[in-house]
Amino acid sequence: MNNEMMSIIFASDNETKLNELTIHRTTASLPFCGRYRFIDFTLSNLVNSNITTIGIVTRNNYSSLMDHIRMGRDWDLNRKNSGIAVFPPYASNTSRTMFKGKIEALYGILDYIEKATEDYVVLTNSNIATNLDFEDVYKKHIAAGADITMLTYSSHSTSSRRVLVDTDKSGKVVGTRITSTLSEDIAEVGLNIYLLKKDLLISLITDSYERGYTDFEKHIIQQNVAKLGIYAYHVDGYAAIIDDVKSYYTESMRILDTDIRNDLFYRCGKIFTKVKDSVPTKYGAGASVRNSLIADGCEINGRVENSILFRGVVVEEGAYISNSIVMENGRIMKYSELRYTITDKDVTVTEDKTISGSENYPVVIVKNKTV
Amino acid sequence: MYSNKKECVAMLLAGGQGTRLYSLTAHVAKPAVSFGGKYRIIDFPLSNCINSNIDTIGVLTQYQPFELNEYIGNGQPWDLDRLNGGVFVLPPYMKSAKSDWYKGTANAIYQNIDFIDKFSPEYVLVLSGDHIYKMDYSDMLDFHKSKGADCTIAVINVSLEEASRFGIMNTKPDGSVYEFEEKPKKPKSTNASMGIYIFNWQVLRKYLIDDEANPDSHNDFGKDVIPAMLNGGRKLYAYRFDGYWKDVGTIKSLWEANMDLIDRNSGLNIEDASWKIYARNAAEPPHFVGDHADIINSLVTEGCEIDGTIRNSVISSRVEIRRGAVVEDSNIMPGAVVKEGAKVYYAIVGDGAVIEEGAIVGEAQDNVPVEEVKITVVGPGAVVKKGTVVPVAAMVD
Numbered sequence: 001m002n003n004e005m006m007s008i009i010f011a012s013d014n015e016t017k018l019n020e021l022t023i024h025r026t027t028a029s030l031p032f033c034g035r036y037r038f039i040d041f042t043l044s045n046l047v048n049s050n051i052t053t054i055g056i057v058t059r060n061n062y063s064s065l066m067d068h069i070r071m072g073r074d075w076d077l078n079r080k081n082s083g084i085a086v087f088p089p090y091a092s093n094t095s096r097t098m099f100k101g102k103i104e105a106l107y108g109i110l111d112y113i114e115k116a117t118e119d120y121v122v123l124t125n126s127n128i129a130t131n132l133d134f135e136d137v138y139k140k141h142i143a144a145g146a147d148i149t150m151l152t153y154s155s156h157s158t159s160s161r162r163v164l165v166d167t168d169k170s171g172k173v174v175g176t177r178i179t180s181t182l183s184e185d186i187a188e189v190g191l192n193i194y195l196l197k198k199d200l201l202i203s204l205i206t207d208s209y210e211r212g213y214t215d216f217e218k219h220i221i222q223q224n225v226a227k228l229g230i231y232a233y234h235v236d237g238y239a240a241i242i243d244d245v246k247s248y249y250t251e252s253m254r255i256l257d258t259d260i261r262n263d264l265f266y267r268c269g270k271i272f273t274k275v276k277d278s279v280p281t282k283y284g285a286g287a288s289v290r291n292s293l294i295a296d297g298c299e300i301n302g303r304v305e306n307s308i309l310f311r312g313v314v315v316e317e318g319a320y321i322s323n324s325i326v327m328e329n330g331r332i333m334k335y336s337e338l339r340y341t342i343t344d345k346d347v348t349v350t351e352d353k354t355i356s357g358s359e360n361y362p363v364v365i366v367k368n369k370t371v
Numbered sequence: 372m373y374s375n376k377k378e379c380v381a382m383l384l385a386g387g388q389g390t391r392l393y394s395l396t397a398h399v400a401k402p403a404v405s406f407g408g409k410y411r412i413i414d415f416p417l418s419n420c421i422n423s424n425i426d427t428i429g430v431l432t433q434y435q436p437f438e439l440n441e442y443i444g445n446g447q448p449w450d451l452d453r454l455n456g457g458v459f460v461l462p463p464y465m466k467s468a469k470s471d472w473y474k475g476t477a478n479a480i481y482q483n484i485d486f487i488d489k490f491s492p493e494y495v496l497v498l499s500g501d502h503i504y505k506m507d508y509s510d511m512l513d514f515h516k517s518k519g520a521d522c523t524i525a526v527i528n529v530s531l532e533e534a535s536r537f538g539i540m541n542t543k544p545d546g547s548v549y550e551f552e553e554k555p556k557k558p559k560s561t562n563a564s565m566g567i568y569i570f571n572w573q574v575l576r577k578y579l580i581d582d583e584a585n586p587d588s589h590n591d592f593g594k595d596v597i598p599a600m601l602n603g604g605r606k607l608y609a610y611r612f613d614g615y616w617k618d619v620g621t622i623k624s625l626w627e628a629n630m631d632l633i634d635r636n637s638g639l640n641i642e643d644a645s646w647k648i649y650a651r652n653a654a655e656p657p658h659f660v661g662d663h664a665d666i667i668n669s670l671v672t673e674g675c676e677i678d679g680t681i682r683n684s685v686i687s688s689r690v691e692i693r694r695g696a697v698v699e700d701s702n703i704m705p706g707a708v709v710k711e712g713a714k715v716y717y718a719i720v721g722d723g724a725v726i727e728e729g730a731i732v733g734e735a736q737d738n739v740p741v742e743e744v745k746i747t748v749v750g751p752g753a754v755v756k757k758g759t760v761v762p763v764a765a766m767v768d
Contacts, residue, residue: 035657271654289660293658
């Protein structure tokens with residue numbers, strides 16, 4: 001069943017709530033888990049499922065994304081046939097204004113979708129961390145005779161927009177609720193990943209666009225629950241949607257759990273990212289590291305606990321990092337302390353500084369900053 | 372007009388069996404042996420080539436070539452996937468007249484004269500696949516051109532005691548070579564050949580053909596071609612290299628070179644971003660350090676799970692060091708597992724080997740001078756059973 005499916009990835013979603021972390025980049029290129037960008041999970045899942053025609057719709061700040069993806073070689077997507085196509089924000093051929101939502105964005109690239117030889121389309125956001133086999137999704141989709149399959153996971157609603165899904169015993173969606181109200185109740189929550197036939201997508205998008213609809217979840221999913229066969233595909237392993245600093249921090253820390261980490265990195269296939277040829281990490285005489293995830297190219301001479309260090313981080317002697325995330329090329333100088341802190345790329349914390357957030361409100365130090 | 376022409380083509384001799392590495396090369400060619408956590412030995416000459424702007428490389432293989440071939444692939448990790456040039460794996464092949472294995476280093480190049488001719492190079496750089504070093508070959512090529520040499524041989528200064536283990540170049544003050552002695556009992560100088568040669572291709576081509584016609588020849592550069600060129604009155608120069616260089620053809624030297632990665636003062640500075648060493652990437656997540664880990668003076672690579680004690684060691688990708696395990700002064704190769712309570716001292720543990728619970732490999736030799744240290748080897752894929760003691764200097768297959 002090679003090449004039955006193509007995919008469209010939305011590189012930007014809910015960015016405003018990630019505040020400082022997405023000033024310089026799209027959600028898709030937000031660093032995660034020590035050496036990855038968010039889009040690596042989506043791209044790797046697609047490639048591991050033999051989906052190699054991939055369009056990426058960007059909205060703003062997409063240069064970091066382009067720099068990361070280049071020609072797609074690190075995901076084996078530098079193909080003669082198929083491969084990656086990146087659509088910059090003004091690709092829409094009918095209007096010269098920025099698209100307002102997924103419906104308009106898809107309408108703007110209908111040509112690309114129509115021309116592709118694949119019969120099915122996977123639509124996905126790029127702020128999702130999980131390890132998926134889309135071939136299995138496809139099999140279930142066919143077996144159920146579904147019009148649309150939407151991927152769901154067990155979670156609860158948050159203050160960010162979530163789609164709660166009710167199904168009958170067969171997995172058919174009988175109702176959806178779109179909410180931004182925080183709740184502790186566990187429910188089936190949409191992952192914003194959909195599989196449907198290309199022809200159906202084209203007719204739904206054309207119709208919705210002509211009616212002036214803009215909201216995919218509301219106008220295409222919710223309004224069609226009774227008319228179309230929409231089925232839920234429950235993702236059983238680790239899955240997370242990251243759309244604010246709190247969820248970014250919490251999900252990062254969950255990765256320190258070995259079972260969750262193995263699930264995310266190995267369940268259905270490996271996760272690929274841009275190769276940077278870093279050297280192994282060097283532990284010096286003053287190193288003391290516990291319960292932490294450490295990427296290559298670091299130099300550690302201080303204490304690190306319950307933390308994530310990205311590539312090329314330097315921890316000088318006497319420095320103490322706990323419950324924190326230090327992104328690429330961070331430098332924590334002598335006798336400085338970080339607690340519940342996220343430092344973006346290329347941040348330097350000079351000697352004898354203490355930066356302290358709390359578990360619910362981690363401090364974020366923006367890119368290139370020297371403290 | 373389209374032209375294949377390259378100024379300099381590199382020929383990398385990767386066919387050696389590496390018998391002195393014992394079980395580490397039982398199933399792979401020596402250049403494919405793991406090194407430094409995430410590298411193979413061949414990454415060093417390949418990276419040196421691309422960093423020196425040499426983008427056409429023939430890799431001569433014949434012993435256990437499959438893993439090496441797969442590793443090199445299309446050369447992409449070294450930026451050697453080129454439209455014109457790139458990296459070529461060259462095993463011996465059937466020819467109409469006669470076919471043969473590579474009989475010696477010179478014969479290996481002789482059998483690939485057609486390959487080299489395709490690029491009409493002025494110069495051919497001959498390299499070994501079993502040395503760890505960082506060297507700018509373009510500087511050596513500039514030296515070769517400035518001397519108007521027919522052949523330039525890279526040399527490194529060794530101690531007088533060591534000199535009798537090497538091919539020694541005796542030179543005049545201007546650097547020209549007047550005599551070559553292979554492993555001399557009484558060395559006259561300490562300029563040891565590094566096995567790195569630059570030849571004017573048309574000159575070498577003729578000497579290779581003559582050498583092949585000589586039934587008494589060993590078809591070896593050091594033993595035959597270099598002496599023949601000296602006797603023929605050709606201009607040979609020694610190019611002095613002062614950086615870090617190590618022949619990792621023995622267990623001890625391979626262990627030492629790994630230890631040199633940890634020592635800041637060794638001169639083998641692989642962190643230098645201006646001279647990166649490239650390797651095929653394994654797509655592993657960052658390494659995880661557990662609650663019981665204690666790591667000092669060591670290198671740890673992506674994909675590892677560490678919950679034990681590590682001192683002065685190089686831990687390669689995907690290695691597991693479990694709770695209560697101790698690894699000291701050792702090189703643990705990719706995918707090996709050191710289980711709960713096992714202890715490893717002064718050892719090389721091969722790819723995928725398993726040291727089961729409570730086993731002890733080697734022994735601590737902290738007060739022994741480094742020249743006398745004895746290394747214990749657990750071969751690739753070997754299993755040291757629960758509670759077993761592997762004595763110092765033993766080799767487990």
